Amino acid sequence: MTHETLAPEGETPLSPAAAYRAALLDAGLLIPTGVDGLYGRSETYEQVVTALEQSITRLSAADRPEQMRFPPLLSRQDFLASGYLKGFPHLAGTISCFCGNEADHRRMLACIGEGEDFSQFQQPADVVVTPAACYPIYPVIARRGPLQAGGLVVDVSSWCFRHEPSVDPCRMQMFRMRENVRIGTPDEVVAFRNRWLERGAAWLERLGLPFEAALANDPFFGRAGKLMADGQRDQELKFEMLVPVGSVEEPTACMSCNLHMTHFSEIWPLTTADGAMAHTGCVAFGIDRLTLALFRHHGFTPTSWPAAVRAALFG
Numbered sequence: 001m002t003h004e005t006l007a008p009e010g011e012t013p014l015s016p017a018a019a020y021r022a023a024l025l026d027a028g029l030l031i032p033t034g035v036d037g038l039y040g041r042s043e044t045y046e047q048v049v050t051a052l053e054q055s056i057t058r059l060s061a062a063d064r065p066e067q068m069r070f071p072p073l074l075s076r077q078d079f080l081a082s083g084y085l086k087g088f089p090h091l092a093g094t095i096s097c098f099c100g101n102e103a104d105h106r107r108m109l110a111c112i113g114e115g116e117d118f119s120q121f122q123q124p125a126d127v128v129v130t131p132a133a134c135y136p137i138y139p140v141i142a143r144r145g146p147l148q149a150g151g152l153v154v155d156v157s158s159w160c161f162r163h164e165p166s167v168d169p170c171r172m173q174m175f176r177m178r179e180n181v182r183i184g185t186p187d188e189v190v191a192f193r194n195r196w197l198e199r200g201a202a203w204l205e206r207l208g209l210p211f212e213a214a215l216a217n218d219p220f221f222g223r224a225g226k227l228m229a230d231g232q233r234d235q236e237l238k239f240e241m242l243v244p245v246g247s248v249e250e251p252t253a254c255m256s257c258n259l260h261m262t263h264f265s266e267i268w269p270l271t272t273a274d275g276a277m278a279h280t281g282c283v284a285f286g287i288d289r290l291t292l293a294l295f296r297h298h299g300f301t302p303t304s305w306p307a308a309v310r311a312a313l314f315g
């Protein structure tokens with residue numbers, strides 16, 4: 001499975017993940033921009049993305065999710081309220097804009113012309129880049145008032161930004177995440193998570209992707225983050241479906257099944273029909289990682305993929 005690359009004399013060989021990226025760029029499936037983790041996608045790549053999205057829609061239809069789509073930006077206010085900067089300051093991306101007059105504009109251009117830092121001419125915008133697809137939905141659902149009996153499943157999908165530049169093609173700075181989010185009683189959310197662990201496993205098998213479901217934690221920042229990660233593992237709040245993509249030794253999380261407990265209802269008043277604090281949880285699909293996994297295991301030409309895989313994917 002590893003792409004062994006023969007490096008010219010004196011050069012260090014590429015890591016397996018970097019070699020897989022080189023193969024994807026060579027084949028034109030990913031289009032380079034000069035920035036690690038930021039790529040264009042070819043028509044073939046996007047056909048697989050569309051098929052995956054449709055396959056996920058069929059897979060989740062039994063839960064009758066409410067579909068919502070948001071642009072990949074969050075209000076700064078909701079972002080600050082979400083606590084993301086407490087856990088993941090290193091991954092967040094904020095947006096700055098020029099708000100000056102013509103004189104400021106001239107000074108900014110002069111500054112850029114000198115190759116100097118022009119951030120003094122930029123003001124924080126009232127929006128930030130979405131780090132996970134589900135973030136926009138909680139304030140929206142909370143504003144509706146208490147949930148109906150039985151709670152709610154929301155189907156959401158977004159481009160997401162995380163500042164984690166890498167030569168591993170699976171670790172992108174801008175990528176697509178699809179989620180089904182369950183909001184309801186603790187029992188409803190746990191049942192949903194457990195159902196998705198089984199459903200997700202059966203789906204990956206139909207897609208011909210080898211995987212292992214493993215207990216995991218979010219990449220919390222710093223020393224306090226270590227404690228949060230340990231707590232998350234102790235309570236078994238996060239499971240990842242790990243698929244070998246760039247490397248066999250370090251398989252890639254292509255899906256995750258998560259319990260958030262009352263994390264979001266402590267921030268936004270999400271309440272169940274009987275007035276209790278709602279619990280939330282989600283299944284998250286890394287659409288780009290799943291696409292790269294399919295190319296890795298079945299080759300770069302989807303028309304020649306095994307019939308069973310094509311049937312599972314294209315319906």
Ligand SMILES: Nc1ncnc2c1ncn2[C@@H]1O[C@H](COP(=O)(O)OP(=O)(O)OP(=O)(O)O)[C@@H](O)[C@H]1O
Nearest residue numbers: 170171172175177218253254255256284285286289
């Ligand atoms: N940088 C990224 N590039 C591409 N896909 C990503 C990236 N980060 C996360 N994803 C996808 O989004 C899904 C849901 O995000 P989640 O927050 O659970 O990931 P994560 O635990 O941060 O991932 P990892 O453990 O690889 O850092 C992941 O299972 C993965 O498939």
Ligand SMILES: [Zn+2]
Nearest residue numbers: 132134179282
């Ligand atoms: Zn989520």
